[in-house]
Amino acid sequence: MATLTRAESPTPAAGPRPKAGAPDAAAPDAEAAASDPALTPDDRLALYRFLVQMRAIEERGVALYKQGKVPGSFYDGRGQEAISVGATFALGPDDVVCSPLIRDLGAHLVRGTDVTEILRHYMGRQNALSHGREGNVHFGDRARGVVGMVSMLPDMMVVAVGLAMAFRMRGERRVALSFFGDGATSRGDWHEAMNWAGVRKEPVVFVCENNGLAYSTPSDRQFVVGPAERAAGYGVASTTVDGNDVEAVHAAVHAARLRALAGDGPTLVEARTMRMHGHGAHDDQRYVDPELLASWTPKDPLTRYDARLTEQGVDTAAVRERVAAELEQAVTVALTAPLPDPAVATSDVFCAGEPATLGRGDAPWSFHSPEAAA
Numbered sequence: 001m002a003t004l005t006r007a008e009s010p011t012p013a014a015g016p017r018p019k020a021g022a023p024d025a026a027a028p029d030a031e032a033a034a035s036d037p038a039l040t041p042d043d044r045l046a047l048y049r050f051l052v053q054m055r056a057i058e059e060r061g062v063a064l065y066k067q068g069k070v071p072g073s074f075y076d077g078r079g080q081e082a083i084s085v086g087a088t089f090a091l092g093p094d095d096v097v098c099s100p101l102i103r104d105l106g107a108h109l110v111r112g113t114d115v116t117e118i119l120r121h122y123m124g125r126q127n128a129l130s131h132g133r134e135g136n137v138h139f140g141d142r143a144r145g146v147v148g149m150v151s152m153l154p155d156m157m158v159v160a161v162g163l164a165m166a167f168r169m170r171g172e173r174r175v176a177l178s179f180f181g182d183g184a185t186s187r188g189d190w191h192e193a194m195n196w197a198g199v200r201k202e203p204v205v206f207v208c209e210n211n212g213l214a215y216s217t218p219s220d221r222q223f224v225v226g227p228a229e230r231a232a233g234y235g236v237a238s239t240t241v242d243g244n245d246v247e248a249v250h251a252a253v254h255a256a257r258l259r260a261l262a263g264d265g266p267t268l269v270e271a272r273t274m275r276m277h278g279h280g281a282h283d284d285q286r287y288v289d290p291e292l293l294a295s296w297t298p299k300d301p302l303t304r305y306d307a308r309l310t311e312q313g314v315d316t317a318a319v320r321e322r323v324a325a326e327l328e329q330a331v332t333v334a335l336t337a338p339l340p341d342p343a344v345a346t347s348d349v350f351c352a353g354e355p356a357t358l359g360r361g362d363a364p365w366s367f368h369s370p371e372a373a374a
């Protein structure tokens with residue numbers, strides 16, 4: 001894991017401009033995986049399981065989309081699973097994710113959102129997450145402290161800063177974590193959120209998934225100075241990690257969270273990665289150099305973690321088999337769910353009365369961290 005760059009440190013010089021579509025002049029080295037000493041064997045098993053689950057659900061989601069069972073489009077995070085899984089796993093029960101975006105299914109899984117519900121939601125069936133009003137990525141789970149996203153980028157970052165501000169003003173020991181892509185950092189709201197968080201030292205963790213692409217626009221057409229370097233300009237600490245290494249992401253977010261809880265303010269964790277599928281299932285990403293994609297294949301976050309855990313004696317095949325069987329069962333159940341009643345299409349669109357307090361849920365995260373459970 002890279003060391004934390006304190007906000008007080010001198011602004012680092014802008015590094016070399018990344019190549020088109022390559023997030024990474026310094027692409028993560030598949031061999032040099034970080035090891036987070038805070039993790040127990042059970043934590044590692046859980047992390048692996050969440051990675052496998054995310055990939056399996058999304059592979060099935062793409063198939064269901066191609067079968068015409070998922071309305072709209074389907075967005076997945078293939079190649080980026082380690083980021084949402086590793087980051088969310090570092091949170092405590094009272095913390096809030098605001099919000100998982102289109103590559104962040106792992107955040108929902110770590111917080112414990114039910115897989116059958118997710119599949120019903122994908123297919124627009126009756127479900128508790130969206131009541132069949134949305135497809136694929138727009139959903140949250142309030143009881144588990146997961147705020148559903150709106151599409152406008154990066155609006156949820158501003159909301160996350162507001163949440164963090166409320167936590168600080170009420171003296172609550174909680175942090176807000178916000179995911180966003182490299183493309184989102186080119187929008188005005190990003191600068192406003194960064195500035196406010198830096199000035200007020202809000203307890204917020206910003207997780208930037210730098211995959212070098214905003215839809216088809218490569219990084220060098222988006223910005224000259226990278227997101228982590230820009231953070232210093234706002235008084236926000238930053239760190240850059242290998243986004244394909246789940247333990248490295250976990251360690252960085254864990255440190256950022258503790259820093260926020262200590263009153264030392266926000267941190268931006270820039271996780272370098274590669275989007276291995278198109279922007280959505282409708283996009284064959286012919287604009288991405290196949291050689292670039294091929295160069296990222298050996299850095300696949302699942303393959304790498306599988307190899308590490310196998311070396312530690314974990315029966316990874318058993319995990320994969322169990323996940324596949326559970327998914328099969330969930331798909332079968334979800335496919336029998338009815339479509340929503342059109343008569344209720346306009347109910348619950350606006351909040352009536354006071355919204356329920358954002359969860360403390362029952363998510364299976366952070367077993368290792370006694371202070372997280374306190």
Ligand SMILES: Cc1ncc(C[n+]2csc(CCOP(=O)(O)OP(=O)(O)O)c2C)c(N)n1
Pocket residue numbers: 103151152153154180181182183184185187209211213214215275279
């Ligand atoms: C303000 C705004 N403009 C355009 C879009 C459409 N859009 C959704 S995701 C996306 C790409 C964003 O790129 P990035 O932030 O790097 O995320 P990535 O898809 O790479 O994960 C675009 C253009 C949007 N949702 N909001």
Ligand SMILES: [Mg+2]
Pocket residue numbers: 181182183209210211212213214215
């Ligand atoms: Mg991107």
